[in-house]
Amino acid sequence: MSYDNVMEYKLVPTEIFPILRGCSGCGGMQVHTCKKNFRINANGNRLDVWLIYGCAKCGHTYNLPIYERIDKNRLPAAEYRKFLENDAAAVFRYGTDKTILRKSRVRIAWEQTDYELVRQAENRGDMAAEETKTFIKLKNPFGFPVREDKIASEILSVSRGKAKELLKKELLVVSIVKEDTFNGRDT
Template sequence: MGYLRKVEYKIIQKDSYKIIRNCSGCGCKATYINTRKFRVNANGKYLDIWLIYQCEKCKHTYNLSIYERIKVTDISKFEYDKFLMNDLQFALDYGKNKQLFLKNKADIDWESIDYYIIGDDMEFKQGDYITVCNSQQLKIRTDKLVANILHISRSKAKLLEKDGTIEIMYNYFEGIIEILIKRELI
């Protein structure tokens, strides 16, 4: 089948991941947010660098490890200065680095991820092929994503997939979601 149009979208994460962890201040599980500040500790010729997270309720802190016991010579002057200056964009970038959270075994709050979708706002027809790049592999409900792009309700999106009007395919390794509109949307 030939496609009428191939339309591309991209999912962009707005803010840092939030962490769910036990808070000794609150005495229960709590949500920790990125303070956008770093803690740098020098011990002789070694450095430890953390991104500071803070409990939303009681302000108790948690240090998310970026570097542990690295030699001062193993980090660039540019990067080191960014840590010392608490560069906001640098802290935001580290707060979106999923590998950093995996390395620290931090429990990401997937329900609170704020994102937006970049792409053309248009009416779709039979034969349209939509690709959505989710390079950060955010855990987003497919029905919610399809509903946002097609400007329909989530229940309608589920129904369209169930009755074969749209077909949704996943490529998890590349972070791509493909939507093929097989019949006219009603």
């Protein structure tokens, strides 16, 4: 099948994932937002590194373990410096690392996470023409739970109803590629 319009976008978070966990301060299941700083504890040659979050309701602090009792010599000096300096890129990298979040059994508060659609390639024909066929490939390396009609409505600037109609008529195909490709590679 050939398409008049072919687009490729990548969906990326614009902020560190807010997380959902039971708060030991106020007792409820609460959203916690990242304070964008690390905490390091050294005990001899062993290091603990945490990323710090605060409960959105009561402010109670939660420390998300990044490294636990790691041998200091196993941690590259450059990485250690990033923890000391609260390097913004490192904060983002660890704060969006699903392996680390999963390990501590915290859930990502997807509803509170903003994202942006980054255009990778776009070949738009005459969008106003009748029966124009559109193919959207969406790379979703962070695994956002998104729906095809919502993404299409945002990319094409049409209502969700219109997007649903186009999908139903097969004038629009949205292919969501979910695999985790963000770890160290930007594909």
